[in-house]
Amino acid sequence: MTIAAAWADPRLAAQVLRTRRDGCSEIALHVEALHDARQVLWLEQRINALEGVRRVAIDRAARRVRVVWQTQRTSLPTLLENFAAAGCPARPLRHDEIEDARAAEMHDALKRMLVAGMCAMQVMTYAFVIYIGVVDFVDFSTRNLFRWLGLLTTIPLVFYSARSFFSGAARELRARQLGINLPVALAVALVFIASVINTLRGSGEVYFDSVSMFVFLLLGARYLELRSRHRGGAQGDALIDATPLLAQRRRADGELEMVAALNLASGDRVHIEDGGTVPADGVLESAAVQVDEALLSGESRPQQRQRGERLVAGSVLLTGPAELRVEHAGADTGVARLGALAGRVRQARTSIVGSDRDVSHFVRRVLLLTVLTALGWLLVDPSRAFDAAIAVLVVACPCAFALTVPVTLTRALGQLARHHVLVTDGNALLALARVDRALFDKTGTLTVPRLDAGTTEPLRGDSREQVLAWAMALASQSSHPLARALTDAVRGNVAPAQAQDVRVTLAAGIEGTVDGRTLRLGRAHFALNGKPTAASLAEEAMVLADEQGPLARFHFHEQPRADASATLQQLRGEGVSLCIASGDSADRVAALAAPLDINDWHARQLPADKLALLRSMQAAGHTVLAVGDGSNDAPLLAAAEVSAALTSGTDLAQAQADLLLLDGRLDGLLQARAIAVRMHEVVGQSRRWALLYNLIAVPFAAFGLVPPWLAAIGMSLSSLVVVLNALRVGRERATDTDPRHSGPTRAGEVSA
Template sequence: MTACFHCGEPIPAGVDLAARVGDASHAVCCHGCAAAAQWIAGLGLADYYRLRTEPAARPDEDAAFDAWDRPALQRMHVREHGGSEPGERRAEIVFVVDRLRCAACAWLIERALASLAGVAEVGVNAAARRVRLVFDPTVARLSDAMRLVARLGYAARPLEAAALDALRRDENRDALKRLIVAGLGTMQAMMYAVALYAGSFDGIDVATRDFFRWLGFLVATPVVAYGAQPFFRGSLREWRARRLSMDTPVAVAVALIYVASLVETIAGGREIYFDSVSMFVFFLLAARYVELRARHRAGDLVDALARLQPATAERIGDGGTETVGVHELVAGDRIRVAAGASVPADGTLASAACRVDESLVSGESTPRRRTTGDALIAGSLLLDGPVELIVRHVGADTVLAGIVRLVTRAATEKPHLARDADRRTRHFVVRVLVLTAATALAWLALDPSRAFDAALAVLVVSCPCAFALAVPTALTRAVAVLARRGVLVVDGDALEALARADVCVFDKTGTLTTPRIEPADVDAVRGDADRALGIAAALEHGSTHPLAQAFRAAAADLALPVASALRHVGGAGVEGVVDGTRYRLGHADFAGAADARDRLVLADDAGVVASFVVRERLRDDAADALAALAADGVALDIVSGDATNRVGDVARRLGIDNWTAQATPRDKLERIRALRGKGRIVAMVGDGINDAPVLAAADVAVALAGGAALAQAASGILLAGDRLDRLMPARRIAQQMRRTIRQNLTWSACYNLSVVPLAALGLIPPWLAAIGMSASSLVVVLNALRIGAEPAPRAADDIAQPVEAAS
């Protein structure tokens, strides 16, 4: 019976349908497969059929996709933010794709989604089966994207704990089943091989010898046909894509050993290798299973974060308390959280005080005390209670969802280290295949009876598995360790740069110091001081800049007016309309004040309304963090837009000789460029909106997770919990990762240089080559697991001593 070209299922009798792909017409089983195949070809993605390793799933176009456009679902899974251009809108979602099997599937989904109008960015992680989609919500509809995914033959689901559990469970079960089959086959094949080896010394009749050989064939066949299936699929995919990797030599070796043994068994030849091929597959699957478990542990952070947010919440209404789904909450709702429960949404504490555990969200192991008006983060565990909470952000807009997005972004973007490793692996595979052929030809000329054994030993023993695993295992492990310690790696390349950085440039306000404003520090020129403070806090509404937070904290007891038409000017201030009057808040020049010394000024078109004295305190962990960096040979620099006396005072207290004050964003950028022009490797640490261009220009950008969203977007590393004392431990892990990568690559090179000549000389039998190759892969994986094995250093206490800056 003919199989469908698209999905591979048998075509029912009487069905005469065809899809035209390229210049050929192919039989399909239904109109859905015909439409899918022709649509894929119409997008110019017909190469998918050449790259895939197995048939696609049948499209399910009867599913309801309009649910993806419902506000309740989008509140939970879609986050909207501004784009890179003024007035531009962007929305971002991470979802799970069932039936996503290989790189060809990822290639097809990525290019198909990118073809949609309004889609700005697509990232696909084939291993985790996750897709990150950034789109313009005014142009593209999420339902259209999900309908497109379904037309390709895949099923999309929101990123939830249940979906993650199912994917993890399926992957682990499949790998474990193959390992068990290979293990049982290997044990049986070795039992029969022992009888054959003993018979070769003590004498064995031909009938008994052939009987044990056929038994070996029977037990090795499931190992090769089922256990080694991933290697054959991967090799086929590599040849179709014309990009060689580790699966090709493995598949060639397994196929050669198995076929040669079968031919020798039928012909009654001298040697068979059913035990060797079973052992080869078993050890290689064992190494891959260890790698799989390591990768799963690396992904445990995202899975744990996805489980932190509860499914329901207790909402307080006029009629009492009701239990509702978290997706039903909206900003302004008042909810009740019991002791021992997880906070369901970001919000403001309305009760007197409580203690919360934010360890999985911020990496801070010490419980944090929160008082009335303080922010609580979704996913944090309430230790005291019950408490009442005013909801501020739900679903995709929470801090928790942002962490998941950042970790997912890091997983879907392959860093330079991994790309370079892939390129080296391809070259290595070519050399292995050439060396194998040369060994076979040399032995054919010297002793044809030993040609196959020697060539096979070279092919097996020099398998590039360890070489291919050297970089990704170390990088994955380092990212996972740092994430559990409150350091989020957004860009894999940032770790290597952090390890090599020799100068670290800091912003001051919000990075080294935390500003605060007291009501007594408000000098009203016109009108009431409380009114001026309320207007300033309204202008700073929605901003995460430390100064904005200081204004809102000072005005916590005031009824704030509503500000509109807000416009932030980097390094200068903010302006907006309050009660029909346009106000400007910022430096004296920006606000239009003649002389306000070191104060921030609030002004309207008629002149200065009020000025504010901004007091600062050093972050409690700043001195220790900078001292640790200096002790490691890193030069320290401060570049700030603040007044000279303020910057100088902070630099003096921290023991920093190089500092620049009253710097504009352009001045900061020029400073970074000047340092890089001298050959320095620059790490920039900042948090504000005006830091974004400088962060983007540095070799490695580090932002505080509580800082401005634009600064975070330009950063490669985020310090959760706004703790600078995590910077030096992160550098230690990055350096350990680099050392581990060098060790892995050195081990792989030394191993191959030492054993390949022995194998080429015929001194290593195929079964021993299988053990050596698998052992080398295990060494690489286990060495990578040593990264961060020592306990995490304890963070400094949260008790801060105020340090007043001169005014």
């Protein structure tokens, strides 16, 4: 199958095509062979001659071609074949709706801000003439002319630049909520309408300069917030684009065929060229290679992978070629699951409990103060009522309060993404700064288990290779740390067996049919199905058994993670008390706790026991961080105020975790806590600033001491202060020299 023919798959085409409102399809192509203007003209004419083609846009500098056409009349494979026939082979670029929406939003926000800025500068020029006219240097007709010029210049600002405020206010009213858009829209509308009326009458004050500066400065603050939010989103969303769209699959006859990577299945053999991107999770079946896993693990140094070891989708082959036996493809790959979690990260930015409620209360008070100010001045001096009410409405705008938490959180999430920490719940990040207790699982979290194949002990006369093959057949179906340790140690050394009807029991083991008989792998009590257990077996971490009894026992030794001691020591130094809760035996837990200087440890803990331990800590008033790696940790992670999981853990553990340590390093907790503490400080500073500003500005405005134009500048500058203060989060903590902070490697579109 040719590369062009592979794109006939509708599921593959959906990843690169965008459907327009007019029903046409749009695609972006990378064309390397665009060397001169004549070639560009020839290519444009050839593609435009195809049936259904509406538009061809060629950017020779960027080597990009964008085509809009009707796929019903010319298929995508036909389009690509015509590019190749013209001597310009084209590679479709992945279409990302989130990326497109993000770019469109940024472009729209920038246009609105620029229009507002140009209008504001021009209106301020007209206002200068009007203000001079107050002291009679300018005659009435000239001042009236500049009023009309100010009106005409303000119209595009109000009806275009400020439209987002009006639409936002309408949404808030339909939802019966009081948000930050309502007072902004009211202020702009009232001031503009009053100014139009006074312009038509030829008398009274006009506030076109106030409206212009108000809208421009507020749009500037929102643009900074939007840019920070999008930068943070791009960090996590890079995972979505990590895998290639096409792969070279080896057929039974040994020939290669180009197929969609999402159509790969377990057991397929894939060929990867030097410099290609691994299209699926699988096992290396050729000679040793070096891979770049910077995007996935944060490790910028090349990683050596031997025959029989795993390669992960999204990693880049630095030395090749290589042959891969697929284990997981498409949505089942590790990088795809992390990409799906990016959606939860985007939700985390808008799910802060209490933030919207605080804004709603503030808006209610602002509207009440505005009405009371107007009523008060109507009794004292009706001519000043409108100015004073507008000044209160503008100067007390809740934007500073509303922007504090979202902007600071967005900045924090972006900084944590640089440290390879993915946050799925913004509330948990706020709580992390208050954590005073940390509860750790042992196996796979504080330690890395290792199986010494030489100490595997068959118990019924079977060969060591045979029991290892049986055990691997079951262990390969689980992501538990011990199961992974067994699989990694055995892979490539024995011929694997096949397991069917596999069932996993949390905190116990795995059961399945291997070579026609039912086998159990796990704790002795589980493996022997509740039968009496010899004391020597009871202490073993893993036993393989069938219906007749034990077949083998496996000896594991555990190594503390390289960064465990330093991480725990720093947490302790920050006032966090430490605890270990493990399902392992007491002697093993004690052997780990002693060198780590942890006196509070608990052994033989079932999931319910760990949950009860957590509840007791919470009942004592502690804010608890739970760190785990394994399905039996899922209840614990779900119940803790803050939870973290290493990405080497099971899917269930990761689904329950608030923080994902993408590089599998515990010291990511230190980065997360440092940024969370800094975020807590900045939020407090911004809130105090907003409160102080309103306590000073609102009374002055209510007593008529602040004109509307000054109120607009004051409110807008207060919002800018909040945004700029939020950008300080993580700046002092950033360690850009850390090799793990290297930029992500973008995957190629074809693994070839």
